[in-house]
């Protein structure tokens with residue numbers, strides 16, 4: 803097979819992987835529907851180049867995470883169908899990555915679209931620009947990170963005592 807033929811073949815395998823994920827993962831279908839409507843909205847709204855880049859990046863991030871998650875699930879199921887704590891960790895961690903990208907996409911969508919739909923925002927938002935209130939989510943993010951870290955620490959201590 804020629805080099806170009808091999809390249810085409812590898813594309814077709816990648817598309818097969820995407821199709822498989824779409825056919826088997828309900829979450830992937832949800833991501834696709836949400837991404838479709840977000841892009842449709844983006845067509846009609848006057849988004850800046852930066853807003854469009856953020857939007858596409860968020861979509862690609864979620865879809866990629868879901869693809870990796872599906873790959874990890876398949877490998878785990880290949881290794882064992884029985885209950886195993888390591889299998890649980892592998893699947894849960896992969897699912898956490900998807901969740902994180904989805905939360906990120908919701909936040910980006912919120913900031914990109916609220917400007918267009920709700921022009922009557924509090925005054926300081928209008929005067930300081932949307933990057934400023936994007937930054938105002940950082941304390942919330944820090945709080946969530948702290949809470950998760952604290953829970954992980956408590957669990958770690960408990961596991962090491964037993």
Ligand SMILES: Nc1ncnc2c1ncn2[C@@H]1O[C@H](COP(=O)(O)OP(=O)(O)OP(=O)(O)O)[C@@H](O)[C@H]1O
Pocket residue numbers: 827829871875882883884885886887889890893894897
């Ligand atoms: N072999 C296993 N051993 C231990 N726990 C498992 C195992 N398989 C699945 N689990 C647990 O069940 C959860 C769901 O696993 P499952 O394979 O059904 O994924 P799923 O619900 O199809 O996820 P998704 O919706 O992302 O496809 C995992 O996150 C994990 O906590």
